[in-house]
Each structure stands twice: as C-alpha cells, then as structure tokens.
Amino acid sequence: MKNVLYLSYDGMTDPLGQSQVLPYLIGLSKKGFQFTLISFEKPDRYSQEKSKIESLCIEHNIHWKPLMYTKNPPVISTIIDIRKMRKTAFTLHQQKRFQLVHCRSYISALIGLKLKRDKGVKLLFDMRGFWADERVEGKIWNIQNPLFKWIYSYFKKKERTYFEESDAIVSLTEIGKNEILSWNLKNVTSEKISVIPCCVDLDLFNPEKIDSELLYKKKQEYQLTNHYVVGYVGSIGTWYQLREMLLAFKHMTHLKPNALFLFVTKESPSIIQNEAKELGINPDAIRVVSVTHQKVPCYISLFDCSLFFIRPSFSKKASSPTKQGEIMAMGIPLICNAGVGDTDEMVMRYQSGLVLKDTKEKTLSSFSLDFPDFDRKLTMQGATEYFGLERGVESYFKIYDQFVG
Template identity: 45%
Template structure:
C-alpha cells in the first residue's frame, strides 16, 4: 500500500462556522486516523472564533491535526477576499518551507487559487475539491449583479480561473453525479477520470435513528402533543432556501390537520419566519423556532414526522448536495422537497425515502403530501441504503483513495 501523505488542507470556511464541524473536521479526523499527516488552514470569523476556538483546538489535538487558523476579513467586498488569498498563500508557503507537503487539498475556489500557485511553484499535487459551481452560484444567488462592471469582471475572471483549475488539478472532487455530468458532457474537461463524486456525508453516529422514546421526549421539550403532525426544517434561511414556498406547503398541511406544527431548527432570527408565516395565516402556536448546537440538532429533530425543504433549482444547484438531506434521512425521517437540485431526485427514488415535487404550487404540495403519507420507512433499512450516498466512512475511503492514488501516480 502507498505510504500516507503529508496534506495541506486549505479552507476559506471556518472551523468555528457550522460547516467546519460537520463537513470538514469529520473527514480530516478519519484521514488522520489512516495515517495521513494533516495541516489545516482555515479562515475564522472573529466573533465565532472566540466562542468556538477551544473546542476545535481540542478536537484537532486529539486527532493529530495541526490547525493554523487565520482571521477572515469581510470588508471591503472583493478587496478583503484578495487580501485573504494573499494571507493564505503566505501561510501555505511558510508551512511548506517548514515541512514540505505532498498534496494541497483545496476546499472550493478561493483555496484553489493558492493550491494552483503551490503546484506551479513547488510541484505539490493539487486537489481541487470544487464543492459547487461557485461563480455561477454568486450570480444566480444575486450576490454578483452582472449589470455592475465590477461584478461582471469578477465573474469572468473567476470563470477563467475555474477553467485553469479544471485543467491543472491532479484530482477533482464534486458533490454530485449531476456535476460530474456537467464537467464531462457540457464543459468537456480533459481526463474526466480525475473526477470523484463525494457528497456531503453524514456522521451516522451523531444522527442516530429516532426511537419512539426520543420522539416523546422531544415533543415534551417543545410543547407538542403526541399525535400532532410535525414538519421540520433544519439550517439557515438564506439565499437558496424558499421560505415562502415551504410555508405555502405547510399551510396545505394545516388545511388537512389544523393542529399541525412546523419546527425550524435554525440560528437565524425568528422574526422573518414568523412574519412570513403570519402572512399566510399561520400563527405562532403552529411554529417552533429553536437554535441548536450540533449535538442538540438530533434531539430536537426527533420531534418531527418528516423533513421539509425547498431549494431554488438553478443551474448551479446541479452541483449542490444539501447537508440537511443526509442528516434528516439518517434520523429515519422521510423528506418532502423539490425536484431539480443535485442528485436529490435520484437519491429519493433509489432509497424510497421521500418525495421530490416537480412543481411548487398547491396541486404539487397536495400530491407530495399524499405520497409522503403512504411511505412506510424502516429507519434501519433506510440507513443501510444511504451508505453509498452519505456514509462518512465511505467519504473518508474515497478521499484516502485519491490521496494514495496521487502519491503513486
């Protein structure tokens, strides 16, 4: 077997952000346990860093991961990102001078700027973990308005860099089979065998199948009666998540059973959720809005009968793997969502674990709720069927295979 690798993992996301503990550290812990020597550089928001630093320090130390956190800067827009890229490159070069790395593993595009530079300068292998189609996400999400000359120039510059990354990367990771299809068939990248699909995985140990006892406890905690239908939404309400449509769907649920409750497990301000609900005649008695730590999330979601989320089905979302999907399904909750996002349609069809609505209107909501009502899921069988898509150990195995393959090439 090929020897373990010395890895420099670059992330513009912070480890004290929600994605760090769920979508970075679990993989790196698994890879470190396989013998890989991991140095992690991340960019931390100051307010979250102060609160979460000690826990991440301890987690990394226990796993043998060297963590080198940097300060994330937000303003002025774009200029601050360029400044952070220079900081990332300076730190990466300094660390490489101390002890050379075999592979620079770059989480998304900002990190890839540095990974590409490291390959050109030192010959390190360059792993482009592209996550999604970032530049297109910025445009479709309304964050980069192409009518602005500045944003238009930024978009075209990033797209040129994207083409370079795809050409120069020694290995590419995407989140969905749909994204791999785009790269191979529409963008026609050379050597498509360099592309590996690794969805946003779920730590099944942290999201155990819901039991009747845990459901009863969660409902007592939230003040929900035992036989009330409960829909659950997990995560932030932001650019891509269609709050209005989700509440329209829940209103159809309320028409069937006026006692129905919708649980939001989110750190977002409850005000906009309550206002949007009130505009649809949904009063506060029908809502439970709770912030939660990662450990508390499964405890609260145990109150639910099904998960509900809708995502804008744009081009860039073909590359999206919703973290919440794996977590909801791991708990044994069926999911009601919309079609046209990443591999969601394919996953739900293969596992029989939910319904993807093709059109978001009253007729579509009613059909989706009808289909959901007749699903009979066995949580343990469901978890076994999810292994190919979401099992963390499988994700770690795929990254390990990439690392060892790059070393032996």
C-alpha cells in the same frame, strides 16, 4: 511523512466546518495522513467554539492554523484574505513540504494552483459546486455591475484551469460530474472526477442512540405532544425557499390541523415569524430553536416529516444538501423539490419520501401527506450506502493514496 495541506475559506467553528470538513480529516488522519488546516473564522463564532475545535484538532494530530475572516469592504476584504492564505500556505510549505494540497472550493484553489505551479505540490480541487454561477444566481454578484461582471468571468476562466491543471477533482453530484465532462476540457476524464456527496456521521445521526427520556422532555418543552411535527434543519437564505416551505406547511395544516413547523436553525426567529405572519399562518404553529451540531439528531427525532425546498438553477446541478443525509439517517420521511443535484434521484431510489415537481403555489397546495412509498429501513440504508461518512473517507483515501507517501 504523509503531509497534506487543507485549505478552506469556510470556518471550522461554523456548523459547515464541523459537519463537512473535520469529520473527513479525522477519518483520514487515522489512516496516517498528517494534516495542516488553514481556515477562515468569523470572530463571534471563533470566540464561542475555539477551544472545542482546538482540542479536537490536538486529539487527532491536525495542525490547525485559523485566520480571521475579513467581512468588509466587499471584494477588497476577500483580496486581503487571499493574500493572508497564500502567505501562510507558502510559509508552512517551507517547514513541512506538503505532498498534496486539498482545496475546498474556488478561492482556496487560487492558492492551491500557485503551490502546484511553483512548488510541484499535487492539487485536489474539491469544487463543492459551480461557485461563480452560485454567486450570480444567488443574487450575491450583480453582473450588471462591471466589477462583478469582471470577477465572474475571472472565476469562470479559473474554473476551467482548476479542472484542467488539478490532479484530481471532487464533485458532490453525478449530475455535476456529467456537466463538467460535457465541456470536453483538456486532461479531464471520468476517472479524474470522484463523486463524494455531503456525507453524514452515522455514529452521531443514529436513531438508536437518542435518549427517549430526553426526547420526552423536548416534546414537553416545545409543546409538541399530540402534534404532527413538520421539521426543517439548517440555514435559511439565498437558496432555501422559506416562503414556499411555509406555503407547503399552510397546506399541511389543512390535512393535519394539529401540524406544527419546527425550525432547527441559527437564523433569527423574526425572519421566519414575519414571513409566516404575512402568509396568514398562526404564529403559535411555528417553533424556532438554535442548537449545536451535536444536538441536531435529537431534534430531527422530533419530526414526523421533514421539508426542504431549494431554488433549482444551473449551479444547483452540483449541490448536495447536507441535511438530506442527516434526515435519511434518522429515518424521517422528507419532502423536497426536483431539479437539485442528485437529491430527487436519491429520494426515489431509497423510497425516502416525496419529490414535488416544482414549488409553484398550485403544486404546494395539492400534495398528499400519506407517503405511500416511504420505506424507513431502505431510507436508512440509503444514508449508509450513499451518504455514510465512512464511505466518504474511503473515497478521499483512494484519491490521497495515489499522490501522498
């Protein structure tokens, strides 16, 4: 048996779990790996999506062990969850004798490291970004507070240990990989680090599969006909610069007076509407819709161009926005800012749109909407070559194949 334990502090009923965990596991289970998946679920999402995820896991022979995420009190709740994960993982190991533990990010890696040290299980550290730095730069941890300062330094020490003691490392970006190599850590070579960006299911995100009748109905429903539709897809908060995106849209309304901004997000519409109102944007020019992951491709098809700005920082060197591959796969030109992982490099390499040097007001009020270099065919080719799910599954398979079996 090729037994693998997959640990995720993200939920499978979250959009992230459905786009960035399950598709890989399904692909790898078809290659003969037997998965046990431990994840932490938010109660409201779990009640809505539980049966869908359960049937998906049963169909693909994935043994899913959902645990309930504890939100409060801060810090203590996370310690409670870590203990739950550790106890469940070790109990399951007694039954299944895992050969590999695949840890998604830093909290899961605490348990993976213990399994490696105590039981000799091979460890894949799938870092997903410089997590401790993200918490500080995203203003989630205030290191003026002695407790958070201690937690930050604890995880920075652990980070080095994860890199040095793991059997394999996955970075989302080349820039992140180069950063890690520059630290000259013990047992960390270029060969040990694989770069696998946030991949996209090209079967789902396929413009050929969009029902033109349904698209027509959606245009009518949201009153998009005869409008230039600027689109945004995904969550807002911490890193995504809502104010700057709305300022860029305001500039676009001068270039295209018929422009509308369509947000496809699960965020509260009032957050977006209030910010738009403050900037003097007509509320009638904003649309906010919440849809399931399966329906996102149809809504991206409504866009004339897509926009996302991410606050650049040290931790963002290792970030790969999920939405980039999805937008490119649908052949939509995108506007983004420089300085976030490999994002701008991919936009330029595949002529996928426009990279703004920064998100200062001067820059946001002076760009053109002509997309002179945009090449739809090349953009979609880039989605296949760089962000394609099959490529991602193959890259993980190469790692798994070294340690399992």
